[in-house]
Amino acid sequence: MGFEVLLKGKNPVRLLAGLGVALRISLISVVISILLGLIIGTLMTMKNPLIHAVSRIYLEIVRIMPQMVLLFIVFFGFTKMTGHNLSAEVSSVIVFSFWGTAEMADLVRGCLTSIPAIQYESSKALGLSRVQTYRYVIIPQIIRRLLPLSINLITRMIKTTSLIMMIGIVEVLKVGQQIIEANRKTSPHAAFGVFAAIFILYFLACWPISCLSKYLEKRWEN
Amino acid sequence: MEEKEILKVDHLTKKYEDLTVLEDISFSLKKGEVVVVVGPSGCGKSTLLRCINGLEEIQDGKVSIEGKTGMVFQSYDLFPHLSVLQNLMLAPLKVQKRKKEEVQKEAEQLLERVGLLAKAKQYPRQLSGGQKQRVAIVRALIMHPEVLLFDEVTAALDPEMVREVLDVIMDLAKQDKTMLIVTHEMAFARAVADRVIFLDGGSVIEDTDPENFFGSPRTERAKRFLRTFEFESVNAS
Numbered sequence: 001m002g003f004e005v006l007l008k009g010k011n012p013v014r015l016l017a018g019l020g021v022a023l024r025i026s027l028i029s030v031v032i033s034i035l036l037g038l039i040i041g042t043l044m045t046m047k048n049p050l051i052h053a054v055s056r057i058y059l060e061i062v063r064i065m066p067q068m069v070l071l072f073i074v075f076f077g078f079t080k081m082t083g084h085n086l087s088a089e090v091s092s093v094i095v096f097s098f099w100g101t102a103e104m105a106d107l108v109r110g111c112l113t114s115i116p117a118i119q120y121e122s123s124k125a126l127g128l129s130r131v132q133t134y135r136y137v138i139i140p141q142i143i144r145r146l147l148p149l150s151i152n153l154i155t156r157m158i159k160t161t162s163l164i165m166m167i168g169i170v171e172v173l174k175v176g177q178q179i180i181e182a183n184r185k186t187s188p189h190a191a192f193g194v195f196a197a198i199f200i201l202y203f204l205a206c207w208p209i210s211c212l213s214k215y216l217e218k219r220w221e222n
Numbered sequence: 223m224e225e226k227e228i229l230k231v232d233h234l235t236k237k238y239e240d241l242t243v244l245e246d247i248s249f250s251l252k253k254g255e256v257v258v259v260v261g262p263s264g265c266g267k268s269t270l271l272r273c274i275n276g277l278e279e280i281q282d283g284k285v286s287i288e289g290k291t292g293m294v295f296q297s298y299d300l301f302p303h304l305s306v307l308q309n310l311m312l313a314p315l316k317v318q319k320r321k322k323e324e325v326q327k328e329a330e331q332l333l334e335r336v337g338l339l340a341k342a343k344q345y346p347r348q349l350s351g352g353q354k355q356r357v358a359i360v361r362a363l364i365m366h367p368e369v370l371l372f373d374e375v376t377a378a379l380d381p382e383m384v385r386e387v388l389d390v391i392m393d394l395a396k397q398d399k400t401m402l403i404v405t406h407e408m409a410f411a412r413a414v415a416d417r418v419i420f421l422d423g424g425s426v427i428e429d430t431d432p433e434n435f436f437g438s439p440r441t442e443r444a445k446r447f448l449r450t451f452e453f454e455s456v457n458a459s
Contacts (some may be wrong), residue, residue: 006308121277122299122358127312128366136312141305220303221347 002193005183014179018172019201025089025164025171026157029096032156034150037104039213055105062102064185069164070095074169081161096157103153109122111145144220151213155206225252225383226288229274229369234283235271236266236424243269245424247283251369253439254398258411258432261421262447270421271371274402285377289368296359297378300346301439306333310361318365325364332360336390352383356390363394370394408451412436420444437449 006012034206044055075091078084086094115138123133165174176194229251232331236244244266250417253259259267275291278437300309310329314320333339336356346354363372371424376384388410393400405411409434411418418435420428422443428435439445 116298117329118295118297118299119301122293122295122301123294124277124360125275125291125295127317128313129317132316136316137301144303 002187002190003197004193005179005187005190006193006197009126009181011179014175015172015197017200018170018175019205021089021169022158022161022164022171023205025092025096025169026089026154026161029093029100030150030154030157032093032097033100033104033153036101037108040101041105041108042112044105045112056080059102059106062099067095067099067160068166070098071163071167088164088167091167092169096160100153101158103156104150107146107149107153108142110169111142111149114145115141144216148213148217148220150207151216155209155213158206159202172201227251228253228288229291230256230284230286231270231274232284232286234273234285235281236269236272236278237281238258240294243424244273246450247421247424247426249398249419249426251402253400255416256395256399256401256414257417257419258415259402259404259410259419260406260411260447262450265421266271266424267421268373271373271402271404282405285401287369290365291369291371292362292367293371293373294355294362295356296374297351299358300354300361302346305343305345306338306349306357308458309346309357314364326424327361328364328424332363333357335393336360336384350383351379351453352386355379355387357436359387359394359403368400369400370401372401372405374404377406408436409446420447422447 006015040055043051071092074095075086075088078086078091119137119141120133123137128136161171162173165171165177170178176198180190180194187193227250231247231249234244235242246305247270247328249257259270261267269278271293271394273280274285274287275293279328301312304312307326307329310332311322311325314328315322315324328341330339333342336359338353338356338360341349341353341357346357349357358375365370375391379387384407391401391403392410403411403414415432418428418430418432419426420435420439420441420443428439428444430440434440435444436448439448
């Protein structure tokens with residue numbers, strides 16, 4: 001079945017290290033996306049027509065453009081245009097943050113506008129100051145809506161990192177291919193075993209995160 | 223007993239740009255008085271309450287209140303991420319800086335009085351519409367306001383839940399709370415009111431006691447307004 005190659009030599013360590021690369025790039029990108037997304041999403045709720053137009057164009061570009069094309073533009077295009085060499089890892093963090101920020105900003109905007117005006121008014125009627133209203137009433141509700149959705153974004157990032165081998169990063173999928181190539185003669189059926197193992201690795205990385213998201217969503221539904 | 227004026231509205235005018243919503247409204251509430259505001263939809267009843275507690279700016283006139291107001295809205299005003307008890311305790315603790323033990327004790331006593339002590343640990347989503355509104359009333363009460371404002375608190379409720387909420391307000395009237403109530407429930411208005419203010423087109427058309435208003439309204443507009451309810455009840459039967 002091809003499972004035997006998995007334990008050969010340093011293969012298990014190499015696969016895990018490949019997963020590590022994928023997780024590292026996704027986590028860095030997620031952190032950047034969440035921070036920028038909070039700022040841009042908040043700006044998007046303002047009624048400034050310029051901000052509105054720019055953010056719309058941004059969201060549409062991200063929505064229409066395949067991530068792979070973005071990766072190629074940044075990794076190959078940027079180097080050609082400026083003469084500076086961007087490493088593959090930096091390029092992928094830029095692309096994933098560009099994409100993640102758009103997703104996050106849209107989530108933040110949605111959460112902010114979904115808080116009914118009466119929540120602000122009844123806080124004011126009770127005598128809460130503006131700061132108290134945000135601190136005790138509005139922000140806790142936004143966090144409860146936002147956290148499960150942003151956790152979901154992490155799993156989507158991890159899954160999408162499978163693309164970064166296209167610009168030469170040796171992540172888990174690339175390691176898998178290398179193992180299959182190297183053992184072509186001795187284990188011609190290695191592909192099944194290796195890809196099954198990679199499937200399980202992705203699953204183990206994403207499943208707990210997805211469970212956490214579902215748990216929080218259920219706990220905080222209102 | 224000395225009858226002190228708790229709330230005085232003096233020539234209040236409210237405009238949205240060119241549209242005048244309330245024009246030259248004047249009336250006052252004495253301590254312990256229950257005044258019901260009725261009128262066709264869009265007559266400015268809710269806006270009047272919102273002007274009184276400062277949610278809306280006014281363009282002319284004056285509102286003077288001895289102390290503070292408490293307000294109960296039509297719906298959705300409980301904080302969904304807080305339990306019933308936390309909803310009640312937030313403002314007393316953070317705004318009035320009262321002691322936690324004392325506030326909790328009062329919250330539980332008030333909940334008991336409206337029959338909801340068992341729900342103290344539950345969240346708004348676990349309550350029925352009528353229960354939510356009773357909690358909202360308690361949340362206003364616990365701040366010890368001098369005047370309670372009710373903005374159509376039963377309008378969004380299923381008919382079978384209207385009664386339990388109105389009973390709580392009736393009970394408050396018996397305790398001599400000063401209240402200004404906007405409602406569409408005419409039988410309730412008649413039962414609870416010391417005085418009825420009939421608002422139409424942004425102006426006070428009648429300001430009289432309930433027997434006079436419901437028994438023999440003076441103005442044609444009030445008669446027409448009251449007839450719409452008769453028609454509804456004829457239709458329903």
